[in-house]
Amino acid sequence: MTYALHQGDALRVLASLPDASVDAVITDPPYNSGGRTAKERTSKTARAKYTSADAQHELADFPGENKDQHAYGYWLSLLLSEAYRVTREGGALLVFTDWRQSATTGDALQAGGWLWRGILPWHKPQARPQKGRFTQNCEFIYWGSKGAIDGDRNPVYLPGLYSASQPSGKSRVHITQKPVGVMRELTKICIPGGTILDFCAGSGSTGVAALLEGRNFVGIEATAHYAAIAEQRLRETQDGLAREAETRTT
Numbered sequence: 001m002t003y004a005l006h007q008g009d010a011l012r013v014l015a016s017l018p019d020a021s022v023d024a025v026i027t028d029p030p031y032n033s034g035g036r037t038a039k040e041r042t043s044k045t046a047r048a049k050y051t052s053a054d055a056q057h058e059l060a061d062f063p064g065e066n067k068d069q070h071a072y073g074y075w076l077s078l079l080l081s082e083a084y085r086v087t088r089e090g091g092a093l094l095v096f097t098d099w100r101q102s103a104t105t106g107d108a109l110q111a112g113g114w115l116w117r118g119i120l121p122w123h124k125p126q127a128r129p130q131k132g133r134f135t136q137n138c139e140f141i142y143w144g145s146k147g148a149i150d151g152d153r154n155p156v157y158l159p160g161l162y163s164a165s166q167p168s169g170k171s172r173v174h175i176t177q178k179p180v181g182v183m184r185e186l187t188k189i190c191i192p193g194g195t196i197l198d199f200c201a202g203s204g205s206t207g208v209a210a211l212l213e214g215r216n217f218v219g220i221e222a223t224a225h226y227a228a229i230a231e232q233r234l235r236e237t238q239d240g241l242a243r244e245a246e247t248r249t250t
């Protein structure tokens with residue numbers, strides 16, 4: 001399996017990718033959420049919004065967290081429209097979001113041309129309960145397809161709910177890192193041997209999962225810092241798979 005990682009702005013890099021060159025888009029853009037008021041949501045950094053004060057780490061910040069809801073919807077629509085162009089007919093789109101951006105994400109998905117198929121909750125069992133309130137322990141994966149899905153091309157039966165904690169300790173290298181276990185399940189929506197695109201790749205969790213599941217990967221990440229981490233994780237995954245294959249043949 002192969003991967004290509006581009007460091008740069010998603011919209012610019014997407015514009016350089018050929019039409020119908022990937023089989024699925026699985027992506028985790030900045031949510032532009034977090035905070036009780038619009039001011040808090042647009043003035044705080046990702047690090048200030050999404051890491052708790054007692055977190056024992058020095059994870060780097062990332063950009064793109066300062067749009068108000070209207071601008072976020074516009075930006076996401078542009079991205080999902082470009083992503084639609086680069087996806088083959090019948091391919092899938094999966095976008096992570098939270099409760100606050102639910103309506104905006106559903107609108108952007110459809111504005112981009114995708115057929116909206118559903119919402120997959122990602123349940124985080126370790127979330128802290130809050131006194132007098134419901135626990136905020138779910139994020140959501142909005143999904144759709146580029147036209148009709150031919151189930152015979154990829155005859156999988158996938159769950160509609162995922163449960164796993166966010167990576168912690170030494171394995172946590174990104175503020176909003178997604179668990180590879182969940183990502184591996186999600187990549188199965190792509191045909192085996194196909195290509196998955198993540199235009200907000202962060203530390204490369206989607207790509208690691210894609211390679212482990214026998215899919216190729218194209219990633220885009222704005223920051224040099226997280227692009228370097230993604231590159232290292234992808235290279236290590238590919239090397240590990242090559243070693244396993246060698247052991248099997250000797």
Ligand SMILES: C[S@@+](CC[C@H](N)C(=O)[O-])C[C@H]1O[C@@H](n2cnc3c(N)ncnc32)[C@H](O)[C@@H]1O
Nearest residue numbers: 009010028062064174177178200202203205222
């Ligand atoms: C929510 S994080 C993705 C985390 C990733 N799923 C992981 O497991 O590591 C979003 C990422 O998108 C990147 N990003 C923000 N704006 C971007 C842009 N315009 N183009 C490309 N990447 C961008 C951020 O730097 C950040 O690393």
